[in-house]
Amino acid sequence: MAPPTPLDASPHLLEFLKTLHSQSLTQEATVDWYSLPDQRSDAFDDLMRDKFIALDQDKCELVYHILRSINAKTVVEAGTSFGVSTIYLALAVAENTKRNASATARGRVIATEKEPSKASEALKNWERAGVEIEGIIDLRIGDLRETLTRDLGVVDFLLLDIWAPLALPALKLVQPCLRPGAVIMADNTVKAADKYEELFAYVDAPGSLFRRVTLPYEGGLDMIIYQ
Numbered sequence: 152m153a154p155p156t157p158l159d160a161s162p163h164l165l166e167f168l169k170t171l172h173s174q175s176l177t178q179e180a181t182v183d184w185y186s187l188p189d190q191r192s193d194a195f196d197d198l199m200r201d202k203f204i205a206l207d208q209d210k211c212e213l214v215y216h217i218l219r220s221i222n223a224k225t226v227v228e229a230g231t232s233f234g235v236s237t238i239y240l241a242l243a244v245a246e247n248t249k250r251n252a253s254a255t256a257r258g259r260v261i262a263t264e265k266e267p268s269k270a271s272e273a274l275k276n277w278e279r280a281g282v283e284i285e286g287i288i289d290l291r292i293g294d295l296r297e298t299l300t301r302d303l304g305v306v307d308f309l310l311l312d313i314w315a316p317l318a319l320p321a322l323k324l325v326q327p328c329l330r331p332g333a334v335i336m337a338d339n340t341v342k343a344a345d346k347y348e349e350l351f352a353y354v355d356a357p358g359s360l361f362r363r364v365t366l367p368y369e370g371g372l373d374m375i376i377y378q
């Protein structure tokens with residue numbers, strides 16, 4: 152018996168995603184993770200400028216299924232890089248909105264990346280991904296502290312796949328647009344727990360409208376529900 156397909160996508164796209172994840176992992180194996188410059192420094196940006204650092208495939212698949220189950224139509228991604236995770240987000244949103252007749256009701260993924268060279272690679276990858284995600288992604292090139300200040304609509308899901316010190320600023324920008332029941336996912340929350348202290352303090356504060364659980368994925372993956 153054939154194994155179940157993890158997502159509703161064509162064999163071409165599944166194969167392409169596999170290739171992208173494999174390229175990302177090959178690159179990551181060349182990085183010395185124990186002697187990285189500070190995440191807020193130019194040296195860190197220089198080192199990461201040609202790196203995918205894509206969200207792991209199993210995490211991308213989980214995110215896809217969460218989007219399908221909450222029927223997400225508007226998604227924000229903080230940290231797009233070469234656009235690998237964005238393809239999963241766009242596939243889910245496209246599937247959730249495929250019965251909508253008008254193009255404007257099709258839902259969207261607002262993706263943001265500050266490095267123009269990475270954004271341009273993302274555009275090429277989405278072109279190669281093809282019609283299954285066509286017309287869904289709204290790419291905003293620039294610093295998220297500027298790009299996420301406008302026109303978000305009502306947001307169902309926020310992916311925080313960003314350098315950890317930027318996770319809280321991104322959440323605070325999107326928070327006024329979150330619908331009750333919206334889901335936020337943040338990556339690497341166990342491995343980089345010390346860098347997420349401000350985010351955790353904010354969402355775990357007494358009276359907070361957020362509820363947070365850490366999922367046992369590689370490096371930790373936090374799922375935060377907005378009530």
Ligand SMILES: C[S@@+](CC[C@H](N)C(=O)[O-])C[C@H]1O[C@@H](n2cnc3c(N)ncnc32)[C@H](O)[C@@H]1O
Pocket residue numbers: 199203204205206229230231232233234235236237263264265266269293294295296312313314317
């Ligand atoms: C972990 S990578 C994102 C990987 C991507 N989600 C994927 O799975 O393919 C984080 C990205 O955030 C970008 N980034 C860092 N600071 C940013 C900022 N202030 N505004 C927008 N993007 C930023 C980095 O350039 C990097 O490409």
